[in-house]
Amino acid sequence: MDNPEHKIWLEGVSKVLYTNGRPLPVLERVDFFAQDGEFVSIIGPSGCGKSTLLNIIAGLEEPDGGAIRFGGHDAPSRLGLAGYMHQKDLLLPWRTVLDNAILGLEVQGVPRSEAHRRARLLMGRFGLTGFESEYPYALSGGMRQRAAFLRTVLAEKDLLLLDEPFGALDALTRVHMQEWLLDLWESLKKTIVLVTHDVDEAVLLSDRVYVLTARPGRVKLVQRVDLPRPRRYDMVTWGEFVALKATLVRSLREESHPDRGAEAHIPGARELRHGSTEVPQ
Numbered sequence: 640m641d642n643p644e645h646k647i648w649l650e651g652v653s654k655v656l657y658t659n660g661r662p663l664p665v666l667e668r669v670d671f672f673a674q675d676g677e678f679v680s681i682i683g684p685s686g687c688g689k690s691t692l693l694n695i696i697a698g699l700e701e702p703d704g705g706a707i708r709f710g711g712h713d714a715p716s717r718l719g720l721a722g723y724m725h726q727k728d729l730l731l732p733w734r735t736v737l738d739n740a741i742l743g744l745e746v747q748g749v750p751r752s753e754a755h756r757r758a759r760l761l762m763g764r765f766g767l768t769g770f771e772s773e774y775p776y777a778l779s780g781g782m783r784q785r786a787a788f789l790r791t792v793l794a795e796k797d798l799l800l801l802d803e804p805f806g807a808l809d810a811l812t813r814v815h816m817q818e819w820l821l822d823l824w825e826s827l828k829k830t831i832v833l834v835t836h837d838v839d840e841a842v843l844l845s846d847r848v849y850v851l852t853a854r855p856g857r858v859k860l861v862q863r864v865d866l867p868r869p870r871r872y873d874m875v876t877w878g879e880f881v882a883l884k885a886t887l888v889r890s891l892r893e894e895s896h897p898d899r900g901a902e903a904h905i906p907g908a909r910e911l912r913h914g915s916t917e918v919p920q
């Protein structure tokens with residue numbers, strides 16, 4: 640399974656960040672990989688280093704220790720190799736949907752007319768037909784998210800890094816977006832690494848789920864999800880689904896055990912009280 644030839648492969652990756660000159664160990668000896676065409680999710684307590692891990696994969700940050708390979712090659716400069724949708728990815732309010740979508744292509748130097756042509760081809764798939772000339776404020780949350788997705792997908796990278804893309808959406812819109820992403824991924828055949836705080840989302844979408852410990856983030860559990868594909872939302876009621884979810888929630892809950900002194904981040908504890916499976920943010 641673990642193989643340095645994979646699309647992305649990390650071994651022993653550590654990272655220390657500095658706040659006010661004081662070192663903060665954020666990631667500790669993280670081993671991680673995603674195969675070609677695989678859908679991999681990362682869950683873990685708030686502040687455990689998930690976004691930092693994506694930043695490192697994207698090449699925005701360098702690890703302090705460990706090795707990273709991209710498509711089987713050492714990847715000292717990885718910037719631009721992956722499509723990256725940040726946690727706070729915002730559309731530019733002064734650009735139309737179409738012009739927001741082509742931002743990445745423009746930065747790459749693709750002529751505007753050609754970029755527009757490519758974007759228009761995908762508008763239907765992204766549920767944005769008829770909204771090309773609208774400005775972001777006129778769109779629903781789900782549509783804004785799909786427009787940001789379109790921008791990421793248009794960059795035509797084989798690897799997409801998605802940082803909590805549905806975190807700000809209401810529950811129903813989120814389910815629609817998850818089903819839409821499943822369809823899109825099954826047709827695009829791209830490798831996706833998704834950070835999420837929603838355990839259902841991780842199980843429903845993924846081939847494998849990484850659970851990170853509280854900071855400094857270490858890999859606590861790697862869980863295969865062998866549910867059949869294509870996946871549908873009603874699978875969340877299947878016994879197999881519920882069992883996988885229980886395993887993940889248990890693993891997250893251990894992270895918040897009072898003995899570990901991580902009371903501030905209590906993933907899994909809240910769902911016991913409120914019946915939801917979201918990791919508190």
Ligand SMILES: Nc1ncnc2c1ncn2[C@@H]1O[C@H](COP(=O)(O)OP(=O)(O)O)[C@@H](O)[C@H]1O
Binds near residue numbers: 686688854
């Ligand atoms: N640029 C930075 N400088 C210093 N500390 C940071 C920086 N970015 C994030 N941190 C801290 O590092 C920890 C991990 O952050 P992050 O990777 O964003 O966590 P997560 O995405 O899992 O919530 C947090 O405690 C955060 O406050």
Ligand SMILES: [Mg+2]
Binds near residue numbers: 689690726802
């Ligand atoms: Mg984050």
